[in-house]
Amino acid sequence: MDTKARVRIVLAMVLCLAAAMFSGILLGRHHGEPWAVSTVMEQCGDGKSSGCEDVAQSDWASFSGMPLAALGLAFYTSLTLFGCLALFASAGVRKALIGFLFIPGLILGLAFDLFLLMLQAFVIHAWCPFCIATYVLGLAALLVLLPFRGGLRRMRAELSPPEGKLALAGWALTTAAVVLAVFALNAILAGRADARAGGLLGAAGPMEDAEDGDPNDPAYWQKRARRLEAILDDPSRTEAYWSEKAMREFDEAKAVAIDLKGIPGMGDEGAPVTVVEYSDFLCVYCRQLATALSRYVPESEGKVRVYFKNYPLDRECNPALSRSAHPGACGLAVGGVCARRQGKFFAYHDRAFEAGIADPQLDDVMKIGRKAGLDAGAFERCLRDPGARAELDAEVAEANRLGVDSTPSVYVNGKPLERINDFLKVVDREVRKKGFAPMP
Numbered sequence: 001m002d003t004k005a006r007v008r009i010v011l012a013m014v015l016c017l018a019a020a021m022f023s024g025i026l027l028g029r030h031h032g033e034p035w036a037v038s039t040v041m042e043q044c045g046d047g048k049s050s051g052c053e054d055v056a057q058s059d060w061a062s063f064s065g066m067p068l069a070a071l072g073l074a075f076y077t078s079l080t081l082f083g084c085l086a087l088f089a090s091a092g093v094r095k096a097l098i099g100f101l102f103i104p105g106l107i108l109g110l111a112f113d114l115f116l117l118m119l120q121a122f123v124i125h126a127w128c129p130f131c132i133a134t135y136v137l138g139l140a141a142l143l144v145l146l147p148f149r150g151g152l153r154r155m156r157a158e159l160s161p162p163e164g165k166l167a168l169a170g171w172a173l174t175t176a177a178v179v180l181a182v183f184a185l186n187a188i189l190a191g192r193a194d195a196r197a198g199g200l201l202g203a204a205g206p207m208e209d210a211e212d213g214d215p216n217d218p219a220y221w222q223k224r225a226r227r228l229e230a231i232l233d234d235p236s237r238t239e240a241y242w243s244e245k246a247m248r249e250f251d252e253a254k255a256v257a258i259d260l261k262g263i264p265g266m267g268d269e270g271a272p273v274t275v276v277e278y279s280d281f282l283c284v285y286c287r288q289l290a291t292a293l294s295r296y297v298p299e300s301e302g303k304v305r306v307y308f309k310n311y312p313l314d315r316e317c318n319p320a321l322s323r324s325a326h327p328g329a330c331g332l333a334v335g336g337v338c339a340r341r342q343g344k345f346f347a348y349h350d351r352a353f354e355a356g357i358a359d360p361q362l363d364d365v366m367k368i369g370r371k372a373g374l375d376a377g378a379f380e381r382c383l384r385d386p387g388a389r390a391e392l393d394a395e396v397a398e399a400n401r402l403g404v405d406s407t408p409s410v411y412v413n414g415k416p417l418e419r420i421n422d423f424l425k426v427v428d429r430e431v432r433k434k435g436f437a438p439m440p
Contacts, residue, residue, distance in 0.1 A: 013083035023072035031189035054126030098148035255414030267305035272434035278311035282326035338382035347372040
């Protein structure tokens with residue numbers, strides 16, 4: 001009997017460890033870790049076929065800023081280590097530990113899993129196979145351990161002796177250590193995500209000054225030639241050269257007027273730096289920039305406000321193009337106009353980028369609208385409203401007048417930004433020009 005009991009505990013530990021591994025993958029996906037994203041996409045698919053993406057990007061994926069996947073990782077790891085303690089306890093204490101704590105813990109976990117399953121079915125309208133796998137593994141662990149059930153009063157009595165109290169203390173300390181470790185891991189992954197986002201926008205900091213001297217003096221050009229030769233021999237200096245060149249061009253450019261009436265913004269309205277992004281919901285780089293900006297703006301201490309304007313690379317609504325790079329982008333853009341009318345543009349913006357749909361149709365746009373919490377009836381009527389299309393046409397025409405021909409195209413305080421990875425440098429300089437403290 002003792003051997004059978006140990007086998008059951010080991011099997012339950014393996015099942016909980018597998019659930020912890022799935023939770024770890026989902027935590028990595030939550031923070032955009034490339035290995036986790038590729039793992040999830042391989043198993044779930046991507047675009048409109050991926051329920052994993054829908055669930056991972058939903059508002060229910062975290063609680064008070066803590067990803068539910070992190071809670072799952074801590075929960076199942078703690079149970080796995082708890083099984084180790086029970087495995088080496090005496091028979092009476094072992095049964096009490098499993099029946100009094102392990103089984104009730106699994107039952108509470110499964111009750112929460114049932115709640116999450118109902119959310120997927122009736123709120124998110126998508127299924128996450130990785131999430132469901134953890135539910136099934138938890139249920140399997142419970143079934144394996146059911147023979148340990150018994151009277152709670154008798155089990156409490158078994159835990160009263162020193163051995164039982166020592167086991168409980170060991171479990172409490174182990175659980176605390178696991179929780180702290182998972183919280184630290186979550187913070188590290190969040191930091192890595194911020195670093196990836198910051199890398200796209202570049203780094204803040206002063207630029208090198210241009211060469212001084214008289215252009216009519218041959219020594220001036222000899223100095224520049226030597227500098228150029230040194231730059232070409234050093235990749236880091238090559239990057240600095242192009243960045244410096246782009247910054248000079250930005251400083252010399254004239255600010256243009258961009259119509260922002262009725263355009264929703266992200267960030268404080270009184271921010272000294274206004275960023276306008278002409279974007280396409282089917283553009284991969286636009287999606288990356290959207291992620292980077294969504295992380296950056298809240299950290300800018302009220303100094304940056306970002307506006308999104310449509311520029312779909314689809315000839316159906318953009319006649320300036322020679323061909324359609326992103327068929328169906330116009331439909332998504334009209335959806336953005338309609339979401340704007342309902343005051344939920346950025347909810348739609350996030351869901352549209354997350355969808356990653358190739359050649360979206362009306363049904364796809366409607367699905368995105370529902371996930372963004374839009375009134376479905378009003379949204380569908382708006383999609384068919386010529387007035388919504390006229391608003392989109394005006395945005396596209398404005399972009400074409402400005403010379404926009406690709407996405408993402410970014411304007412900072414009315415000036416075109418040629419290189420996205422100079423974003424932080426440009427913003428920092430613009431903030432300083434307005435008399436504000438440097439960016440954090």
